[in-house]
Amino acid sequence: MQIGQLANATRQARLPDRATTEPLWVRILLTSMAMGFVGLFLLVPLAAVFSQALAKGIDAYFGALAHADALAAIRLTLLTAAIAVPLNLVFGIAASWAIAKFEFVGKSVLITLIDLPFAVSPVVSGVIYVILFGMQGYFGPWLSRHNVEIIFAVPGIILATVFVTFPFVARELIPLMQAQGTEEEEAAVSLGASGWQTFFRVTLPNIKWGLLYGVILCNARAMGEFGAVSVVSGHVRGVTNTMPLHVEILYNEYNFVGAFAVASLLACLALVTLALKSLAEWRFKQQLAEESVERGPSYEY
Amino acid sequence: MSIEVRNVTKHFGDFGALKNVSLEVRTGELVALLGPSGSGKTTLLRIIAGLEVPDPGEGLILLNGEDVTVRHAGSRQVGFVFQHYALFRHMTVFENVAFGLRVRPARQRPSKTEIRQRVMRLLKLVQLDWLADRYPGQLSGGQRQRVALARALAIEPKLLLLDEPFGALDARIREELRRWLRRLHDELHVTSVFVTHDQEEALEVADRVVIMNEGRIEQTGTPEEVFHHPASEFVIEFLGHVNIFHGRIEGDKAIFGPLEVEYSDSPTDVVLPARGLVRPYHFDLALEAGGKPGFRATILHINAAAPQVKIELLSDTGQSVHVELPHDRYHELGLAVSQTVFVTPREINVFVDNRAAAVPA
Numbered sequence: 001m002q003i004g005q006l007a008n009a010t011r012q013a014r015l016p017d018r019a020t021t022e023p024l025w026v027r028i029l030l031t032s033m034a035m036g037f038v039g040l041f042l043l044v045p046l047a048a049v050f051s052q053a054l055a056k057g058i059d060a061y062f063g064a065l066a067h068a069d070a071l072a073a074i075r076l077t078l079l080t081a082a083i084a085v086p087l088n089l090v091f092g093i094a095a096s097w098a099i100a101k102f103e104f105v106g107k108s109v110l111i112t113l114i115d116l117p118f119a120v121s122p123v124v125s126g127v128i129y130v131i132l133f134g135m136q137g138y139f140g141p142w143l144s145r146h147n148v149e150i151i152f153a154v155p156g157i158i159l160a161t162v163f164v165t166f167p168f169v170a171r172e173l174i175p176l177m178q179a180q181g182t183e184e185e186e187a188a189v190s191l192g193a194s195g196w197q198t199f200f201r202v203t204l205p206n207i208k209w210g211l212l213y214g215v216i217l218c219n220a221r222a223m224g225e226f227g228a229v230s231v232v233s234g235h236v237r238g239v240t241n242t243m244p245l246h247v248e249i250l251y252n253e254y255n256f257v258g259a260f261a262v263a264s265l266l267a268c269l270a271l272v273t274l275a276l277k278s279l280a281e282w283r284f285k286q287q288l289a290e291e292s293v294e295r296g297p298s299y300e301y
Numbered sequence: 302m303s304i305e306v307r308n309v310t311k312h313f314g315d316f317g318a319l320k321n322v323s324l325e326v327r328t329g330e331l332v333a334l335l336g337p338s339g340s341g342k343t344t345l346l347r348i349i350a351g352l353e354v355p356d357p358g359e360g361l362i363l364l365n366g367e368d369v370t371v372r373h374a375g376s377r378q379v380g381f382v383f384q385h386y387a388l389f390r391h392m393t394v395f396e397n398v399a400f401g402l403r404v405r406p407a408r409q410r411p412s413k414t415e416i417r418q419r420v421m422r423l424l425k426l427v428q429l430d431w432l433a434d435r436y437p438g439q440l441s442g443g444q445r446q447r448v449a450l451a452r453a454l455a456i457e458p459k460l461l462l463l464d465e466p467f468g469a470l471d472a473r474i475r476e477e478l479r480r481w482l483r484r485l486h487d488e489l490h491v492t493s494v495f496v497t498h499d500q501e502e503a504l505e506v507a508d509r510v511v512i513m514n515e516g517r518i519e520q521t522g523t524p525e526e527v528f529h530h531p532a533s534e535f536v537i538e539f540l541g542h543v544n545i546f547h548g549r550i551e552g553d554k555a556i557f558g559p560l561e562v563e564y565s566d567s568p569t570d571v572v573l574p575a576r577g578l579v580r581p582y583h584f585d586l587a588l589e590a591g592g593k594p595g596f597r598a599t600i601l602h603i604n605a606a607a608p609q610v611k612i613e614l615l616s617d618t619g620q621s622v623h624v625e626l627p628h629d630r631y632h633e634l635g636l637a638v639s640q641t642v643f644v645t646p647r648e649i650n651v652f653v654d655n656r657a658a659a660v661p662a
Contacts, residue, residue, distance in 0.1 A: 183385060183387035184387050184388075184389055184390075186374075186381075186383070186387065187381065187383060187387040187389070187452075188389075188404075189352075189373075189375050190350060190352065190374050190375065190379060190380070190381040190453075191375070191400055191455075191456055192375040192376070192404055192405060193400070193401075193404040194404070197404045201389075201400070202389055205389075206390065
């Protein structure tokens, strides 16, 4: 009798717990499945990259990185990102500013076009540039008469990268700016601020975390892009090879240490990106949460 | 600064927000734009501020007699207070108020110490100097609204425009703030226009009330004028509860079912449809018919827990009537539910085709 009551009491104490969670074995199973998946497909490859890169010792690793072709590839990748990211930063801010704060004809077309690079395969975007600027392309003969090289040269790589990374900044900013509305800008203008003052003192500080998030993603893609760049590059060693292309060439030549050494740099970039991204994301989410709490409906006519 | 709005029309797509509106505000006045949602009051305010441009055409905005219709909002010397405050969320309260001074071109910009003094003086004026280092997100609604006001005043505006300044606050703080705004206006004498949909707020605070409906101005006047001499049915309905009787004009009489009153203003001998509007507190109740115009009704419900006793009745002709009686009178009559009484209006507003005439009954 007493034992029965005790068991009853224990069951009652545990009831609310049971109502909201799954049995222990289900939890263990689900968690280990998820962890196993992440380990198998993300952590093991990452470890493999570093262990292969260091397979012949630290000297071989740095030797591979210091090779003239590897250095040229790193330089080209940095140059490409240094041009493509600021271009898309400016474009992204301009496009989302226009879309979020003004009404104009063709707005929905612009929104759709911004997404275009996400919709097509990167290889197709590369081929488009070859068709446009290649020797057999529409502008090719005119360009070669004026000694301008685009395809199989650095300008082509930059153009293809700009195209592929086009949506990242704008995609982040448009919903944020739309949520923020135009009242703060109107307040600034009515207080006598000029257009630039309004932008730098009011608009930009309000979007900085979303902007940083977009730039990080844009940069990661600009440095890591393979498909589009591969088509327009021509794979000229030390001249038109970016890091991802260089990794492929070395690997195809069975130079595993070299391939994985350069690949390890890209992997490090990915890790740094992830860290920065989660920081920016955290701040950005905080801001979005504040926004949705603070904002009432917009004014009525 | 005086304002003159002349024949302004404004469309948003197909929606006509303002239809040929004209309005004058004298220097130093405190004017309320009063109307329901969609009446065009906020649009009118934004056009005066330069945040919207009127439809091209004959519409003009004159500030101190000078045409500013197409002049940039920043150069109109107008302080604007937004309904949702629109404080700069990444700046402290101090920086928010200082903004208008800091963005001035170098030659007109006050020195750092001068900015500091002016901002602190304004924050003292709105009683928020102790919050100077906080961010807007850390303030209550009423505090944010006062920061917004201080920010607008910092540029020493010749004209202060407030869009639903207390719209997002709860009732008690609203009342407190609107009295405070009135005192502030009496101190500073800045010409001010504020938008509201709350008739109590408009009547209590403003020198003059502009009542708007569907993009047009229905009536302009002092609170007393619009309250006691409403110019249209819309105004009388918007300014408080009212009982509406449908009837007709016949000769020199207005007839609303059992209720007949003298109406000498009839244009012809023909019968015209008419409406009679009576405020709940313009009724008296009696136990016997006393020779005065009135009708019989049965008491349905009594609410004595209010400043005036609210009584709901059903007339013999089937119309529901709301009456408010002073407590003294209520006790004197000893009224109870389902009792039959006689209802007599002391004053009735008769409208024929929207033309108004107050008739003592």
